[in-house]
């Protein structure tokens with residue numbers, strides 16, 4: 001349930017292994033505005049893609065990814081370099097980290113996977129150990145296993161684990177994309193074109209900046225995020241863009257200028273949430289992957305962990321020796337450990 005990133009990757013792996021899969025998604029079309037940002041994938045995410053995707057689709061992910069940067073840079077509000085951490089260099093075995101456009105990645109992950117347009121409402125456990133899913137507005141489907149891959153506000157989690165908590169951190173993000181035109185390039189700090197950078201204020205404000213320059217040679221864009229403790233009341237893209245520019249208005253003028261060059265249709269706001277650790281539950285024919293179980297503050301790791309879940313669940317379920325529930329149990333035991341370790345890491349890095 002849910003065709004974000006983890007759901008489609010799991011579907012790819014299961015279909016490849018000869019399983020029958022039905023993938024459902026509530027959105028009829030991808031929302032460029034809320035989902036169209038650049039994401040960095042850690043080695044665990046890259047490995048998961050390599051494990052589940054047919055080789056031609058994996059090659060397409062790499063071919064459409066961004067030119068790797070040389071490191072992570074912390075900048076002051078005046079754009080002086082405060083700290084620089086060099087990125088690991090890729091070896092002969094292929095890339096370890098990837099910078100990808102989320103819309104492009106999702107399009108590749110959905111290649112050849114039939115997706116039903118339906119919104120999950122609730123499920124029902126059947127006497128024979130299988131599960132029936134009911135959709136909002138009517139309709140149902142039955143399966144041996146229901147996988148909730150329905151993101152931070154997961155309705156599958158709400159029914160499976162009603163006590164699981166997802167809490168607000170009090171941070172607010174406005175994010176957008178500025179096309180890398182010659183003008184934007186001239187305003188962008190060099191470190192932000194060559195990897196990931198974050199401008200760190202002393203008052204809780206911060207501004208990640210990351211250039212996405214596709215290997216395909218297209219000009220690409222600068223992804224920027226303005227984080228603060230001030231809720232954004234605007235919903236319209238232009239008004240949000242103005243709010244973001246105002247929030248960094250007392251910093252180096254190039255920053256507000258870069259925000260001003262973003263296309264309003266790419267500007268979006270979100271609150272920052274984090275999942276509280278979940279104790280193990282009794283395994284049944286319903287499980288969770290990705291943000292549906294361990295949503296975390298944006299720190300460059302959430303998607304990679306979601307993809308790792310998909311690959312691990314796929315490997316367990318398709319293992320010829322496994323009974324289905326034993327396989328799901330082995331996945332859950334491992335996922336709860338590394339998933340919530342990642343949540344804790346994200347809070348240290350970005351919370």
Ligand SMILES: Cc1cc2nc3c(=O)[nH]c(=O)nc-3n(C[C@H](O)[C@H](O)[C@H](O)COP(=O)(O)OP(=O)(O)OC[C@H]3O[C@@H](n4cnc5c(N)ncnc54)[C@H](O)[C@@H]3O)c2cc1C
Nearest residue numbers: 002004005006026039040120150151290291301302303304
């Ligand atoms: C600004 C920003 C920057 C980020 N940058 C990074 C980064 O650099 N690196 C990184 O690793 N992570 C990053 N993340 C986090 C990453 O995007 C998420 O962790 C990742 O998308 C989780 O994938 P998922 O498949 O679990 O959930 P999602 O991608 O949220 O997908 C869930 C899907 O389920 C669908 N759905 C929801 N409810 C229902 C329902 N009832 N019925 C049917 N379908 C439903 C939704 O429409 C959606 O398509 C970032 C997040 C943000 C906000």
